[in-house]
Amino acid sequence: xxxxxxxxxxxxxxxxxxxxxxxxxxxxxxxxxxxxxxxxxxxxxxxxxxxxxxxxxxxxxxxxxxxxxxxxxxxxxxxxxxxxxxxxxxxxxxxxxxxxxxxxxxxxxxxxxxxxxxxxxxxxxxxxxxxxxxxxxxxxxxxxxxxxxxxxxxxxxxxxxxxxxxxxxxxxxxxxxxxxxxxxxxxxxxxxxxxxxxxxxxxxxxxxxxxxxxxxxxxxxxxxxxxxxxxxxxxxxxxxxxxxxxxxxxxxxxxxxxxxxxxxxxxxxxxxxxxxxxxxxxxxxxxxxxxxxxxxxxxxxxxxxxxxxxxxxxxxxxxxxxxxxxxxxxxxxxxxxxxxxxxxxxxxxxxxxxxxxxxxxxxxxxxxxxxxxxxxxxxxxxxxxxxxxxxxxxxxxxxxxxxxxxxxxxxxxxxxxxxxxxxxxxxxxxxxxxxxxxxxxxxxxxxxxxxxxxxxxxxxxxxxxxxxxxxxxxx
Amino acid sequence: xxxxxxxxxxxxxxxxxxxxxxxxxxxxxxxxxxxxxxxxxxxxxxxxxxxxxxxxxxxxxxxxxxxxxxxxxxxxxxxxxxxxxxxxxxxxxxxxxxxxxxxxxxxxxxxxxxxxxxxxxxxxxxxxxxxxxxxxxxxxxxxxxxxxxxxxxxxxxxxxxxxxxxxxxxxxxxxxxxxxxxxxxxxxxxxxxxxxxxxxxxxxxxxxxxxxxxxxxxxxxxxxxxxxxxxxxxxxxxxxxxxxxxxxxxxxxxxxxxxxxxxxxxxxxxxxxxxxxxxxxxxxxxxxxxxxxxxxxxxxxxxxxxxxxxxxxxxxxxxxxxxxxxxxxxxxxxxxxxxxxxxxxxxxxxxxxxxxxxxxxxxxxxxxxxxxxxxxxxxxxxxxxxxxxxxxxxxxx
Numbered sequence: 001x002x003x004x005x006x007x008x009x010x011x012x013x014x015x016x017x018x019x020x021x022x023x024x025x026x027x028x029x030x031x032x033x034x035x036x037x038x039x040x041x042x043x044x045x046x047x048x049x050x051x052x053x054x055x056x057x058x059x060x061x062x063x064x065x066x067x068x069x070x071x072x073x074x075x076x077x078x079x080x081x082x083x084x085x086x087x088x089x090x091x092x093x094x095x096x097x098x099x100x101x102x103x104x105x106x107x108x109x110x111x112x113x114x115x116x117x118x119x120x121x122x123x124x125x126x127x128x129x130x131x132x133x134x135x136x137x138x139x140x141x142x143x144x145x146x147x148x149x150x151x152x153x154x155x156x157x158x159x160x161x162x163x164x165x166x167x168x169x170x171x172x173x174x175x176x177x178x179x180x181x182x183x184x185x186x187x188x189x190x191x192x193x194x195x196x197x198x199x200x201x202x203x204x205x206x207x208x209x210x211x212x213x214x215x216x217x218x219x220x221x222x223x224x225x226x227x228x229x230x231x232x233x234x235x236x237x238x239x240x241x242x243x244x245x246x247x248x249x250x251x252x253x254x255x256x257x258x259x260x261x262x263x264x265x266x267x268x269x270x271x272x273x274x275x276x277x278x279x280x281x282x283x284x285x286x287x288x289x290x291x292x293x294x295x296x297x298x299x300x301x302x303x304x305x306x307x308x309x310x311x312x313x314x315x316x317x318x319x320x321x322x323x324x325x326x327x328x329x330x331x332x333x334x335x336x337x338x339x340x341x342x343x344x345x346x347x348x349x350x351x352x353x354x355x356x357x358x359x360x361x362x363x364x365x366x367x368x369x370x371x372x373x374x375x376x377x378x379x380x381x382x383x384x385x386x387x388x389x390x391x392x393x394x395x396x397x398x399x400x401x402x403x404x405x406x407x408x409x410x411x412x413x414x415x416x417x418x419x420x421x422x423x424x425x426x427x428x429x430x431x432x433x434x435x436x437x438x439x440x441x442x443x444x445x446x447x448x449x450x451x452x453x454x455x456x457x458x459x460x461x462x463x464x465x466x467x468x469x470x471x472x473x474x475x
Numbered sequence: 476x477x478x479x480x481x482x483x484x485x486x487x488x489x490x491x492x493x494x495x496x497x498x499x500x501x502x503x504x505x506x507x508x509x510x511x512x513x514x515x516x517x518x519x520x521x522x523x524x525x526x527x528x529x530x531x532x533x534x535x536x537x538x539x540x541x542x543x544x545x546x547x548x549x550x551x552x553x554x555x556x557x558x559x560x561x562x563x564x565x566x567x568x569x570x571x572x573x574x575x576x577x578x579x580x581x582x583x584x585x586x587x588x589x590x591x592x593x594x595x596x597x598x599x600x601x602x603x604x605x606x607x608x609x610x611x612x613x614x615x616x617x618x619x620x621x622x623x624x625x626x627x628x629x630x631x632x633x634x635x636x637x638x639x640x641x642x643x644x645x646x647x648x649x650x651x652x653x654x655x656x657x658x659x660x661x662x663x664x665x666x667x668x669x670x671x672x673x674x675x676x677x678x679x680x681x682x683x684x685x686x687x688x689x690x691x692x693x694x695x696x697x698x699x700x701x702x703x704x705x706x707x708x709x710x711x712x713x714x715x716x717x718x719x720x721x722x723x724x725x726x727x728x729x730x731x732x733x734x735x736x737x738x739x740x741x742x743x744x745x746x747x748x749x750x751x752x753x754x755x756x757x758x759x760x761x762x763x764x765x766x767x768x769x770x771x772x773x774x775x776x777x778x779x780x781x782x783x784x785x786x787x788x789x790x791x792x793x794x795x796x797x798x799x800x801x802x803x804x805x806x807x808x809x810x811x812x813x814x815x816x817x818x819x820x821x822x823x824x825x826x827x828x829x830x831x832x833x834x835x836x837x838x839x840x841x842x843x844x845x846x847x848x849x850x851x852x853x854x855x856x857x858x859x860x861x862x863x864x865x866x867x868x869x870x871x872x
Binding site: 001039136137139275276280282284285289290360363376378379380384 | 652685697
């Protein structure tokens with residue numbers, strides 16, 4: 001069994017990360033009734049005897065003593081991390097795995113990447129090495145950050161290069177929160193584009209997410225909960241809707257509920273690697289199957305069902321509904337339209353009491369409405385995990401490598417160009433040592449090249465695949 | 476003579492368990508139609524082939540379990556020991572922590588060389604427990620990374636180290652509409668490598684097994700367990716003891732040798748398929764009666780029209796094929812004891828034309844994942860060439 005380390009960077013990254021650890025603990029508590037430290041838990045947690053000082057406290061087997069998250073928390077201002085350390089999860093984090101500063105990055109990618117990058121490089125390396133040493137077999141780094149700010153965006157992407165150099169064999173999965181149209185940070189286009197270049201070059205796999213989609217999903221859930229339709233009571237313990245025990249509810253924007261969705265995404269992504277099932281899918285298989293060309297590693301995710309219904313015995317029809325929902329725009333974590341774009345590959349990760357025949361039936365049913373690239377007509381990767389998520393009887397995570405991310409990137413580039421043409425706010429970046437205008441132009445051309453690749457694939461949409469001649473062989 | 480089974484990867488281990496379970500249940504079935512003496516002889520023969528004895532009477536399967544990550548092996552071991560009737564040897568497993576990621580190249584070029592020695596040692600131990608070795612039965616799938624890549628590597632090692640023993644590779648042909656996106660690559664590479672080093676390739680297709688479950692067994696929600704059990708039943712009818720010339724209490728001693736002798740007459744034609752009749756759920760069995768004549772007729776037509784199960788057979792196709800000896804009219808029960816001669820008939824006609832998908836090769840999609848681990852584009856070309864040759868040979872028949 002392999003282990004993964006979560007690196008949460010910046011305000012957004014740390015808040016999501018905190019939700020993730022809360023949910024992970026609850027999921028393992030629900031599954032692991034006996035309190036024995038097993039391999040599933042060890043994928044994200046260490047078992048530590050806190051009475052032993054220093055490093056000697058790790059307990060590889062036996063009863064759970066005290067669980068410590070395999071996490072590194074990085075933020076350049078103290079507010080968020082301090083709140084975490086004073087909250088109910090304070091014992092889950094190892095105080096030695098934090099890197100903080102006081103002043104923050106001022107929503108400036110250059111400060112995050114260049115200034116804090118060089119300042120904290122040694123410390124970062126040291127913490128990462130420590131967490132890797134605690135792992136028997138480290139498979140993956142999960143990086144959580146936002147693209148629009150300064151720390152998450154700048155320092156978060158600086159990390160990627162460090163990870164690539166130091167741990168070349170370990171996968172780097174990045175969960176990136178992209179700025180929506182009505183973002184409150186003016187320089188977010190600059191930060192995002194500069195960060196994109198790093199993601200293009202150093203990440204193995206990126207899961208882009210935007211706040212607007214998360215907000216829409218939450219609104220939809222609220223609608224159902226508040227309308228109180230007969231027979232559709234939301235189960236109280238569901239991990240998606242409840243955020244009790246983590247933070248107090250904030251009324252302006254329901255960030256906690258939104259963060260819960262992202263946390264659920266990460267849990268479902270790793271479920272087949274942690275728990276048993278009839279068709280397992282490990283993390284290295286995600287990259288292997290969904291990334292046909294190294295540059296095109298952006299995966300659109302969608303999660304269903306978002307709320308459980310009170311019925312216990314869900315007949316097949318509802319199950320099929322779950323599959324249909326996964327391909328509807330309402331359930332996606334990023335604003336995009338995969339049904340009208342080209343699929344390069346698609347993965348369906350199912351949890352709970354679903355069998356292979358249900359999976360096949362739904363694939364057959366949905367295939368005609370989806371356009372797959374001509375050389376990958378049967379491009380489906382499937383996995384079945386027997387352990388359902390807490391509060392649901394089954395769930396589905398769909399990951400799609402689809403050209404529908406192109407409009408998102410193009411829009412980002414638009415917003416960037418609007419600012420860049422006027423050179424607005426540019427001086428804040430250029431006054432940082434190591435930043436020049438070429439950084440900006442390189443970043444834009446990197447993004448343009450990516451968009452170009454997607455366009456080329458789109459162009460093949462309606463063209464049938466020419467039949468390749470078979471090899472003629474002398475018998 | 477004994478058969479040592481090698482279970483590779485998730486598929487191999489899940490299937491291997493069902494096969495041993497089916498073999499054991501069959502040989503210890505209390506509903507047979509024969510005399511006690513015959514039953515005992517049958518049991519003894521089956522046991523010699525597939526199980527070895529342990530001190531407290533629980534038979535141990537003659538098997539080595541290999542997987543590159545621990546979950547499936549742990550599950551398989553506990554399922555077997557929980558049944559209480561038979562189990563796997565404690566030290567007969569080899570496990571690593573991180574899987575092969577559906578990457579044939581990783582299984583073949585990285586895991587293979589790294590772990591071959593340990594795995595071969597385990598096999599050696601199992602071989603030493605046998606009085607005489609009939610050969611190896613390697614269970615693997617073609618779509619994944621461990622079963623396919625590591626399987627190809629180990630088979631070649633077996634060829635080098637045990638050149639006098641027979642090797643039959645049992646391969647699972649994946650569903651047409653993917654379980655794994657790169658399954659076409661993995662399958663082509665596996666088939667071409669196995670063709671050079673294995674003695675026979677027994678193929679089971681997931682699609683066909685799925686249809687059998689749906690149409691004949693009437694299972695509503697088909698799970699992999701159901702599919703594997705159908706598979707195990709078919710394999711059971713192939714591997715269980717068959718009569719030798721001396722009479723009904725004496726069984727043939729060399730199962731693999733017999734199969735190879737009858738079926739793989741020319742090294743160029745190694746692909747085998749299994750067709751089993753009758754195939755139905757236990758409930759329907761009570762309401763059906765069979766005659767040998769009827770069954771044989773259906774089976775023959777299945778062969779000719781290349782049907783995989785007894786529904787939807789195309790009766791229009793006719794061929795020139797000779798019959799087989801019928802042991803007379805006898806009611807058949809689920810015990811494959813009496814099925815053996817039928818199975819022989821099926822396997823004799825081992826013509827299986829496979830269609831390989833060449834689509835992805837043109838665009839070089841996913842190739843960077845394989846070149847990372849040392850498989851170059853020439854290797855792909857070699858594989859294609861070899862398989863085209865095989866297809867051409869079969870066509871010329």
